[in-house]
Amino acid sequence: MTPVSSHSPHGQSPLRTVQVLGGGHAAGSAHVRSLAAGLVARGVRVTVCAPLEADHTYDFTGVGAEHVHVPRSSDPASVAALRAACTGADLVHAHGLHASFRTALALSGRSTPLIVTWHDRAHADGPRAHFLRLLERRVAKAATVVLGTTSALVDRARRTGARDARLAAVSLPGRRVPPVRDEPDRTRSKIRAELGAVERPLLLAVGSLERHRGHDVLLDAAHAWLRLDPVPLVVIAGEGPLHGELRRRIESEDLPVRLLGRRDDVADLLAAADLALLPSRWEARSPLAQEALRARVPLVATAVGGIPELVGDAAELVPYGNARALADAVGRLLGDPGRRELLAERGVRQAATWPTEDETVAQVLSVYDELTRPRPLV
Template identity: 85%
Template sequence: MTPVSSHSSMRTVQVLGGGNTAGGAHVRSLAAGLVARGVRVTVCAPVEADRTYDFTGAGAEHVHVPRSSDPGAVAALRAACTGADLVHAHGLHASFRTALALSGRRTPLVVTWHDRAYAEGPRAHFLRVLERRAARAATVVLGTTSVLVDRARRTGARDARLAAVSLPGPRTSPVPDDPDRLRPKVRAELGATGRPLLIAVGSLERHRGYDVLLDAAHAWRRLDPLPLVVLAGEGPLRGELRRRIEDEELPVRLVGRREDVADLLAAADIALLPSRWEARSPLAQEALHARVPLVATRVGGIPELVGDAAELVPYGNARALADAVVRLLDDPERREQLAQRGARQAATWPTEDETVAQVLSVYDELTRPAPLI
């Protein structure tokens, strides 16, 4: 653990909306690192987020603030931020609420954009308005990808920078199962014994591209042995996807939200990421760490994140997605090459320690007393 430093006089408030998995894991990791360096940390988030990420277990104080932007929630957030040296909001909605709560105060506001918010129709315009207001209210906007940094600048951010964001490791260290025994066990549970296993993980929402994935699955039905596609996640499209899988007799299983994604990936032959947009996708990072070949769409921050360690295809092109998978299944040497490249690429990503150090340097810059003239 890093020894307590002069930062023991600093108090920060981390604000989380509670809906983004990557954001919640990042705030937990950041809180733990800041506390280890002597910073006093308060995390404002829904109570269910503290149950999931255990901010108090990281040494932070947790204050329940609901996701809504009603006056009561904003007032609770404003009270929690009283006396803070700096406030750091994560995600669009949390950033907007925090900007409202800090209105009229000179407290520095750091905003991290982990991803983009999605909507269609009138709500899409509403989200663009929130983006502009949050970006312009922030002292510094940190984007997890260059694409998000550019978006923040176009939206009106005074200062937008690329953020170092690590993939947090597990909070506990149980004795792992023997991978040689675990892999066949997981594959048998999923029904993938003696056949290729393709894994996709993420919320069952429109922007994830699962409709395209089901289109691609038609091409895989002619393969022998027949690959099995497993989708791990929950969301509003579950019913629609289930009906398509049944009506079209597709080799796809919906397994719901899973806590053993690492085990699923370890058992997989290929990981799939067919999204319309991704920033620093946790699935992409976990797949490369696990040396599992990845087929992903060439969108958002994915090319920057994976480099040459994945097969990239255009979004919405089911034929390109299907063909990339077929080529990999037929080419074990290419799969091994991607596995090795993935491990090398993962080694270039920032560690949790480096992420905390970068964020703390921003905090120091924004809270440093002005020089006397």
């Protein structure tokens, strides 16, 4: 794709954007890095406001953006720092609910256009769920444009009061890997041996150990897999507050499940797996779903949020919370190599329909151009 320049044909100054990131959402952080790289390449001046550790992990400065440290906090000092960083910007683009709320506070009283991207929805139960709905309403009404990464998020933004909500399906940036790699077959065999799945199926789930991820349903389903021969091994990569609860269930119920904790080799784990599992209560554009389809690994997922729109007919979809349906879908796939191969082929075709990083940047830049007035000469 031919790069789009942010310079006006009449010699106007380059567009200056501020990207605001909370730093707690991996997919959003990777998207901001990709977006910053693409915007800088097109002549846009980009400042990324994010916690210092986010820049260490995603290297925004390495792609030509300026980084300003802004803590993940809505206290007056953080809001004041964000307000100062946004001074003189042509527009501000915030990613995620909490970052968007802080940005709305920082831009209060200014006419600077505010674009908000909802990469996912916030998850909570009880009183906190009500609080998050209030934040969503405040952010939706404050934003000039809300970009939702799925149709479900766009609909949610409209119901919440957004003046202008649009679909902006973002690409999954490619993983940065070391330049020297083992051969794929050797890596697969090594990981399966390390996990104890040399002569048994390996099922992989990835996600924080929180209630909405559905790992409790996954453990319920694992009881049925004890009747299979050989018994598959389920591994869960991720960490979170439910670690102790899940570990106690695994031990007391003698389930064929291992908690791996945080892993930085998810791509290698996926390449070693026979199936990928996504039992969540809600997902937007799940990175695991995207990586599984690209890697030709059959996926069993819940039919929630943006998953049906994302995967089409390239995965087995089951209702959320239905352990029997999840267990049966996995059992059928393990016993049907032809079906697994069909899903693998469909996955590659479906992945080819997703936007590229270039297309994602071009779409966002078209929104920027629409919202910004001609800028005076510098």
